[in-house]
Amino acid sequence: MYRSHVLVCGGTGCTSSGSEKIITTLEEEIKNKGLENEVAVVKTGCHGLCALGPIMIVYPEAAFYAMVKAEDIPEIVEEHLLKGRVVTRLLYDETVTDHGVTALNDTDFYKKQHRIALRNCGVINPENIDEYIGTGGYEALGKVLTEMTPDDVINVLLDSGLRGRGGAGFPTGRKWALAKANDADQKYVCCNADEGDPGAFMDRSVLEGDPHVVLEAMAIAGYTIGATQGYIYVRAEYPIAVERLNIAINQAREYGLLGKNIFGTDFCFDIDLRLGAGAFVCGEETALMVSIEGNRGEPRCRPPFPALKGLFAKPTILNNVETYANIPQIILHGPEWFASMGTEKSKGTKVFALGGKINNTGLVEIPMGTTLREVVEEIGGGIPGGKKFKAAQTGGPSGGCIPAEHFDIPIDYDNLISIGSMMGSGGLIVMDEDNCMVDIAKFFLEFTVDESCGKCTPCRIGTKRLYEMLDKITKGQGTLEDLDKMEELCYYIKENALCGLGQTAPNPVLSTLRYFRDEYIAHVVDKKCPAGVCKALLSYKIDADKCKGCTLCARTCPNNAIIGVVKEPHAIDQSKCVKCGACMEKCRFGAIYKE
């Protein structure tokens, strides 16, 4: 027994900020002090507050150390672990109040969260199956195999109201019932871990922090629909997740929780990994399956739906990582428990990846129906630098931008669609007044043009034409007619594209046209970019009152566009200026501005 546990985050965010170094230093230092039999160091998954990484929590005190540096370790070991005095100076400042140290769950970031899918992330060592079992892991599988029929499982899921967390929101129970109803000699259970939406990393955190929950839920799915083989399709860009999944699969096989006659029943089920190779379209279900089969990941027409003809032309179900992560808890606590959270049509919680212009970047899991304002202002801690909120982007390249006027809308599947965005996999990127919405729309279209597989014409050519029109507008060459043409083309693509990628690709354009039309008009009519992003529409100027004539800018300019003599105000020759902004970065007096 250890008297103290030190949890260090080994998620991607914290690893990138150097948590490996923290762990090795910590272990050395603990050894130096002879505490290795009293204090255990545990490398966990993601705690969510990636902005403050590397993160370290010491139990039993639950002292939350943030942005830990290797230099701080000797002090923490000496003071806290040896002498029992928490090093308040190094704690996350939100947990330090006048009355002493408060619990992490009382901070603004954690207070409104409710962790179901992320239950074990940051709590257990993901590379040790015993820790998962110790928190109730594989209990749900045991219950399903020994006490429930496949129909019981389906009814529990239907009653819980669980909908697919990959973005489309299809009821999970219905999907499983369809696959169960189709008879075949072989069926498959697949897990979509090809998290492609830029800015979303919840699936990665579940796989890295709690890989067994996915294996357990897939085995439950196998029992329910009558499948014996599962595949997890995971991005090759997630090496830590791949490694931990491999460890987890091997441990589960050793314990007899995967393989033949699980829990002493007739049920046999095994899981293999398949690595993606960097194609966004493979997140689409039919494309994912043909990719597992070893082909170009091009989607195909539905019907037939995968529940009838999926992987290797056999009945298949495909669910997202986060969907699976909810299932064992629903089995154990019952559908009523799950359905008591959320809104009328969207039950339970949803994990969001907060990013962009927000103070607390990281992962949060909140009950459905939480408002955008609560997420941005309370949990997210507002926008840095006192800037003004402009929009929140959800749903990645398939979603839209939500303006300030919808700040109080409760977030759920149907509300987001009604305001022209979508849930998507849960990326939530905050933008402030410095972001140009035309530029953002162009950014997403550039992404879709690049990632379109090219199979169907509306997507292959349509997105390219949309991109070209947006490019023209950001260069100040657009016309009002272009705006109408763009809108018409958007609806055409939505109606005619083959798969979800193409059908939703116009959303970023449509939603920005809907809420930020004035910005488009400013680009087209006034030839100005109000946010100061689109280079062709900007000019750099020197404020003669502030300029001291130090000549630094003139020496910096790569094109000799700045004229003036020492100690006299300088000026920029607009015909020579290439708008690189180098002068503005260098000026010490804030005399250079853009408009």
Place this chain on the structure above:
Amino acid sequence: MSAKKQTVPFQGTKEQEADLLKVIAEHKDEKGSLMPILQKAQDIYGYLPIEVQTIISNETGLPLEKIYGVATFYSQFSLSPKGKYQISVCLGTACYVKGSGDIYNKLMEKLGIVGGECTPDGRFSLDACRCVGACGLAPVMMINGEVYGRLTVDDIDDILAKYE
């Protein structure tokens, strides 16, 4: 997706070929084995030149055009060699709104190459990538798997100097 013509002559060794044949033998009978074979082949050779694709075709019996089709579809596969130091700048949304586009432009200017290319001395290659999942540290770039976060344009010289 880089279907560019290969400019560097193929210099595969006997050892590499033996490794590849072993990988193919291990996976040959699995369903949908082409992707894992290509991934391991790229680990062995660093890229997938036509010579490597031909070996895979001969051993698995899959037509070369199918292998070429798969190799050019996925952005992870490269038909041309990469630099000794592979730089990838994240142009995912979270990084982009925090200015990773400027970082990418600056690197192109510094290295004198565009994305997808390799410097003539074979030292650096530059690519844009989509979200490495370190959005909390945006903007982010990676050099041979090492992550650099919270970047500004001014950090670039110092970082590149480490690899000169």
